[in-house]
Amino acid sequence: MFAHMHGRGGRGCGPRGGGEWSRGPFAVRWDFGRGDPREDGRGGGGRRRMFDGGELRLVLLRMIADEPRHGYELIKAIEELTGGAYAPSPGMVYPALTMLAEMELIAEQPSETARKRFVVTGAGTAHLAEHAEQVAALMARLAEVGAHRARSDRAPIRRAMRNLRTVLQNRLEADDLSEDASHAVAELIDEVVRKIERLK
Incomplete structure (x- = not known):
């Protein structure tokens, strides 16, 4: 057979x-x-x-x-x-x-x-x-x-995460962000977090 x-x-x-x-x-x-x-x-x-x-x-x-x-x-x-x-x-x-x-x-x-x-x-x-x-x-x-x-399918998300981590590390190490700019960066991140949480 x-x-x-x-x-x-x-x-x-x-x-x-x-x-x-x-x-x-x-x-x-x-x-x-x-x-x-x-x-x-x-x-x-x-x-x-x-x-x-x-x-x-x-x-x-x-x-x-x-x-x-x-x-x-x-x-x-x-x-x-x-x-x-x-x-x-x-x-x-x-x-x-x-x-x-x-x-x-x-x-x-x-x-x-x-x-x-x-x-x-x-x-x-x-x-x-x-x-x-x-x-x-x-x-x-x-x-x-x-x-x-x-x-x-998840590769673009991982790439974006690496980019965000890299740019944040570079700016923090450069220590050239003003207090207002630091608050603006934090607000941008918080806004993205809120948008991601609402995604379905």
Whole structure:
């Protein structure tokens, strides 16, 4: 069963050396510097592929085991896990779901809507247990992207904090502020504090 999944996914389901995830027809490159997911795999140096086909299928299977979902819900769930930094395209997700269904690892859930929602089968649950370590590593990879995005989103605030600290230290060390100027600086800082507290 796993050999079937492995074979269609390209060159395997695990990370390769050299800082790049293994290649495959559904591979994605993730640029941690620019925050630029490239689903066609083209791009310059320094990028890592997010998933190959086999890895993506394991991720989708894990998420379906957590909760029955259809394709769009899976795309949005992955996007939420990464803080909006990465979302696989429908052209990646739906062929992967088709293969999982052909392998009898998932099954279509009866629904009154046109969208096919899938549930994990007993074979799917066993497959996840068999590859639990790899699944955990793949989910951790998504979490890592989300954490990186969160750090990037806060970068402007940290830069502004450093600038404020630097300018205040320079002026205080220079000791050239008059009493009125010192009160003005304090009032500016207090005003900014009040505005930040009111932000939502």
